[in-house]
Amino acid sequence: MSAPAVVGIVLVSHSAVVAESVADLARGLAAGGPVVPVAAAGGTADGGLGTSAERVLAAAREVDRGAGVALLADLGSSVLTVKALLVEDELPPGARLLDAPFLEGAVAAVVAASAGAPLDAVAAAAEEAYTYRKA
Amino acid sequence: MRDAEFFRRWMTAAGAAVEREADRLTELDSPIGDADHGSNLLRGFTAVRAALEAGPAATPGAVLQLAGRTLISTVGGASGPLYGTLLRRTGKDLGEAAEVSDEEVRKALYAGVGAVAQLGGAAPGDKTMLDALVPGVAALSASYRVAADAAEGGARATVPMLARKGRASYLGERSIGHQDPGATSSALLLAALADTADAADAADPAGSA
Numbered sequence: 001m002s003a004p005a006v007v008g009i010v011l012v013s014h015s016a017v018v019a020e021s022v023a024d025l026a027r028g029l030a031a032g033g034p035v036v037p038v039a040a041a042g043g044t045a046d047g048g049l050g051t052s053a054e055r056v057l058a059a060a061r062e063v064d065r066g067a068g069v070a071l072l073a074d075l076g077s078s079v080l081t082v083k084a085l086l087v088e089d090e091l092p093p094g095a096r097l098l099d100a101p102f103l104e105g106a107v108a109a110v111v112a113a114s115a116g117a118p119l120d121a122v123a124a125a126a127e128e129a130y131t132y133r134k135a
Numbered sequence: 136m137r138d139a140e141f142f143r144r145w146m147t148a149a150g151a152a153v154e155r156e157a158d159r160l161t162e163l164d165s166p167i168g169d170a171d172h173g174s175n176l177l178r179g180f181t182a183v184r185a186a187l188e189a190g191p192a193a194t195p196g197a198v199l200q201l202a203g204r205t206l207i208s209t210v211g212g213a214s215g216p217l218y219g220t221l222l223r224r225t226g227k228d229l230g231e232a233a234e235v236s237d238e239e240v241r242k243a244l245y246a247g248v249g250a251v252a253q254l255g256g257a258a259p260g261d262k263t264m265l266d267a268l269v270p271g272v273a274a275l276s277a278s279y280r281v282a283a284d285a286a287e288g289g290a291r292a293t294v295p296m297l298a299r300k301g302r303a304s305y306l307g308e309r310s311i312g313h314q315d316p317g318a319t320s321s322a323l324l325l326a327a328l329a330d331t332a333d334a335a336d337a338a339d340p341a342g343s344a
Contacts, residue, residue, distance in 0.1 A: 050175075050211030076301055077213035083254055084207050084216035088223065 007113040007122045008063025009038045011106055012056055012073040012082055014049045016042035022103050026110035036113040037063035038106075051077040053085060060091050068094030068119035070109050072126065074102045094119060100126035136234035141335055142198040143187050148327035150180035156323060163316040167303040171212055172316040179210040179218070195235050199226030213301060214317060217251055217264060218324075224250035237332075241275040248272050255300060262296040262303065262310065264317035271325045283322070283329035290318040 009026070013019035019042025027035050039059035044050040060069045069092050073079045082097045096119060098105055105126035112125035153160070153176045161173035186205045192198040203223030206215050225247035229235050235243075248268045257263045259270075271286030291314065298310035301317075 044211040048211065049169075050171075051215070052211060053208040053215070077211070077216065080213050080216040080254060081207065084220050087220070087250075087254070088204075088207075 005067035006036045006065050006116065007067050007109075007119050008060070008065055008069045009036060009106065009109050009113060009122075010056065010059045010063060010069060010071045011038065011040050011042070011102070012051065012059075012071060012078045013040075013042040013102065014051065014074060014076075014078060016040070016047065018042055018074070022106050025103070026106045029107050030110045030114040033114060036110060037065065038110055039063045051081040053081050056081060056085060057090060060095055064092040064095075068096065068122075070113070070119060070122050070126065071095060071097050072100055072102055072105050072109065073097065096123060098123050098126045099130075101129050104129035104132065136236055137195060137240060137335070138234050139192060139194050139198050141331060142195045143192075144334070145328050145331040146180070146183055146187060146198065146202050148331050149324050150184050152323040152327050153177055153180045153320065156320075160316050160320055163314055163319055167298065167306055167310050167313045168316055169212075169302055172214060172320065175210045175212040175214055176218075176320055179206045179215060182206075182209040194229075194231055194233055195240075196226045196229035196231060199223065199229065202226075213255075214264075214320070217255055217317070218320075220254050221247045221251045221268070223247075237279075241272070244272050244275060257300045260296065261299040262293045262315045262318070263298075263300050264315070264321040266290065266293045266296070266315065267318040267321035267325070271321070279325075279329040279332040283326040286322040286325040290314060290322040293318045 011019045011023050019040035023038045023040040027038055039062045041055040041059040045052045045054055063069055071082050073082050085091050108129045109122050109126040112122045157173035157177045161170055164170050164172035183202045183205045186201055190201050192201045199222045203219040207219030225243045228243035228246040252265055257265050259265050267286040267289040270289040271282045274282040274285035293315035298304045303310045
């Protein structure tokens with residue numbers, strides 16, 4: 001019996017450390033049951049600050065389980081690189097850039113996806129993170 | 136008419152201009168950006184040259200699409216997806232023809248600039264590369280040289296602007312008084328196109344489209 005189709009999550013940051021740490025935090029807060037695949041695509045290919053389209057593509061392919069891939073990006077070139085890849089149809093079918101805060105959105109997306117939510121519901125959970133006021 | 140070789144020469148000339156001006160681009164990017172515009176573009180255009188030497192891009196559209204794809208994958212900063220989208224969309228618009236007219240180039244670049252505006256969500260006046268590209272492309276109906284001059288004027292006109300997009304926008308009023316590095320490199324790109332056209336037309340006056 002094959003594994004059920006789940007939404008994969010990709011975290012795109014200017015920094016490899018930020019992307020991996022946010023992935024760890026989201027996985028940790030979603031733990032308790034099975035956790036969906038989460039891949040970090042942070043920093044440039046040579047380890048600097050910036051965005052690597054190759055890392056984004058590799059991460060998206062890694063987490064693709066057939067139910068769509070939700071991408072969260074932090075700033076500037078991370079957002080633009082994902083958008084450019086989407087326009088060019090280079091990402092797996094069903095890939096979507098979520099309009100959400102990076103850390104809070106990542107936690108919400110991983111928790112929702114791990115509970116078996118489809119891509120639309122994962123996106124809604126992540127986007128809802130914008131409505132949580134802190135002050 | 137312009138063939139694939141014309142567009143390879145344009146990309147080579149753009150790469151040479153970026154190499155020549157890399158330090159200046161990075162200097163412009165220091166007070167209002169993250170001081171990597173010159174080095175990022177240099178890495179990107181070095182990869183473009185290698186890709187064009189290795190790749191079998193046989194049509195104008197294929198040359199620009201390969202160059203754009205290479206910029207998106209190698210630059211690492213916002214200029215990668217922005218310039219990559221400019222060249223890819225322009226290349227797609229040129230289609231699969233072996234030769235294209237200057238009018239077709241003008242229309243394709245217009246579509247390319249539109250794609251950049253859509254991707255970045257910016258408009259002229261926001262102190263971005265569009266401040267050079269939009270007047271430049273608008274002047275293409277006159278000539279490549281007039282377009283290059285218009286882009287250069289557009290880049291200089293970014294000095295008094297308040298940045299409303301990208302990292303410079305976080306600086307607010309402190310972004311005023313600095314020329315935008317992206318508008319500056321955009322002007323270099325159109326100057327390289329004008330130089331390429333001048334050289335082609337001088338070599339073959341009858342062949343100018």
